[in-house]
Amino acid sequence: MIYMDNAATTLHKPEAVRQAVFQAMGTLGNAGRGASAPALDASRVIYGTREKLARFFHAENANRIVFTANSTESLNIALKGLFVPGDHVITTVLEHNSVLRPLYECRENGAELTILGCDHRGNISYEELESAVRKNTKAVVCTHASNLTGNMIDLKRTGEIAGRNGLLFIVDASQTAGVYPVDVQENGIDVLCFTGHKSLLGPQGTGGMYVKQGVKIRPLLSGGSGIDTYNPRHPSEMPTALEAGTLNGHGIAGLGAAVSYLEQTGLDVIRNRELALMRQFYEGVSRIPGVKIYGDFETDRRCPIVSLNIGDYDSSEVSDELNMTYGIVTRPGAHCAPLMHRALGTVSQGAVRFSFSHYNTEEEVEYAVKAVKELAD
Amino acid sequence: MRKKELKLVVTFHTTADAMAMEKLCREQQVPGRLIPVPRAISAGCGLAWCAPTEERDHLTEVMSSGGIDLEALHECMV
Numbered sequence: 404m405i406y407m408d409n410a411a412t413t414l415h416k417p418e419a420v421r422q423a424v425f426q427a428m429g430t431l432g433n434a435g436r437g438a439s440a441p442a443l444d445a446s447r448v449i450y451g452t453r454e455k456l457a458r459f460f461h462a463e464n465a466n467r468i469v470f471t472a473n474s475t476e477s478l479n480i481a482l483k484g485l486f487v488p489g490d491h492v493i494t495t496v497l498e499h500n501s502v503l504r505p506l507y508e509c510r511e512n513g514a515e516l517t518i519l520g521c522d523h524r525g526n527i528s529y530e531e532l533e534s535a536v537r538k539n540t541k542a543v544v545c546t547h548a549s550n551l552t553g554n555m556i557d558l559k560r561t562g563e564i565a566g567r568n569g570l571l572f573i574v575d576a577s578q579t580a581g582v583y584p585v586d587v588q589e590n591g592i593d594v595l596c597f598t599g600h601k602s603l604l605g606p607q608g609t610g611g612m613y614v615k616q617g618v619k620i621r622p623l624l625s626g627g628s629g630i631d632t633y634n635p636r637h638p639s640e641m642p643t644a645l646e647a648g649t650l651n652g653h654g655i656a657g658l659g660a661a662v663s664y665l666e667q668t669g670l671d672v673i674r675n676r677e678l679a680l681m682r683q684f685y686e687g688v689s690r691i692p693g694v695k696i697y698g699d700f701e702t703d704r705r706c707p708i709v710s711l712n713i714g715d716y717d718s719s720e721v722s723d724e725l726n727m728t729y730g731i732v733t734r735p736g737a738h739c740a741p742l743m744h745r746a747l748g749t750v751s752q753g754a755v756r757f758s759f760s761h762y763n764t765e766e767e768v769e770y771a772v773k774a775v776k777e778l779a780d
Numbered sequence: 781m782r783k784k785e786l787k788l789v790v791t792f793h794t795t796a797d798a799m800a801m802e803k804l805c806r807e808q809q810v811p812g813r814l815i816p817v818p819r820a821i822s823a824g825c826g827l828a829w830c831a832p833t834e835e836r837d838h839l840t841e842v843m844s845s846g847g848i849d850l851e852a853l854h855e856c857m858v
Binding site: 723 | 820
């Protein structure tokens with residue numbers, strides 16, 4: 404089996420991540436619930452990962468990092484906890500449903516929404532972004548990279564526009580955390596949402612968010628906190644304010660090991676390898692008659708994703724054939740990115756997405772190019 | 781691309797229902813497999829159960845007795 408669906412989740416995790424989860428499952432108690440050795444071990448492991456992530460994203464301190472189950476949970480907490488009726492929010496067609504659906508709910512509850520379009524390559528216009536700002540605009544919410552095309556949004560430029568207009572800047576880093584360095588302070592980011600199981604190479608069920616000092620988010624959940632038990636309200640201190648209930652300590656132990664692996668290996672080493680594999684695949688398939696590729700490949704500042712179609716074939720059929728005949732795992736269909744597909748004109752056909760990991764090899768890429776060629780013949 | 785054949789394609793409301801179908805069919809040794817939902821049925825993604833058309837009666841009976849909550853039963857080229 405050749406796994407090329409890393410934008411959905413990375414299948415191959417570092418050995419250290421597996422070991423950390425295994426060890427945590429045999430040793431950790433409940434973090435913040437008492438001072439027994441197992442409970443303290445859990446608290447230490449979780450705090451250690453919090454510190455690592457704060458350093459990884461250049462947060463002010465570890466308390467600005469909140470653990471959640473995934474980006475979707477982080478985005479729901481941020482979007483539903485920040486906007487009130489009458490607020491205007493700007494987002495883009497590049498977004499995943501984890502951004503769009505919570506925003507549609509906000510709109511149903513009285514917020515206003517502007518969704519920026521894109522050009523034929525799938526890139527947004529920053530001039531259009533700036534001109535969309537109104538008196539009641541509260542925030543810009545955008546992905547760092549499209550999960551369909553791999554195109555990136557310039558965080559620095561978008562952050563400057565948000566900052567200049569006094570807007571909150573909320574970023575979905577699902578596709579980029581672990582591939583590109585993200586400095587929340589340098590880019591003027593107020594809330595960064597990330598998942599642990601994609602390029603961060605951690606376990607599924609891990610994720611989190613960075614919340615800038617001074618940004619207050621109404622919690623989505625309240626409940627057990629391990630502190631202030633007789634207070635009828637959930638504590639408002641970060642990170643506890645947004646972490647009701649027992650955390651996924653076992654998974655967070657794995658996420659901590661994953662961040663260490665990324666730091667030791669080097670994001671630039673990982674990214675350069677993934678982009679080289681992407682480029683090799685792109686060069687190979689772009690020469691095949693009948694293959695249509697989506698996204699902007701004039702730059703290498705992009706995610707290691709190549710989405711394509713072969714003639715008029717249903718992307719589900721192509722992906723199934725790649726799986727059954729060649730043992731190549733890809734993702735067909737709509738990728739939870741309805742507006743991006745609409746913009747590209749691929750609503751009915753979907754697209755076959757190949758997404759690479761640094762664990763893939765040149766031989767695997769060569770084989771995948773050959774498979775696409777045979778299917779297109 | 782391989783030649784398409786007429787198949788029975790069962791769609792479900794949720795992925796959980798599709799997994800229940802696979803488990804039931806495996807237990808009862810009913811032929812078929814999970815595939816991505818073909819666009820001829822829906823562009824909205826998800827999993828469908830694909831089986832030979834001659835299994836229609838057998839499959840309907842198995843689903844009914846197994847309490848499978850299906851969305852629709854199609855015959856289409858897959």
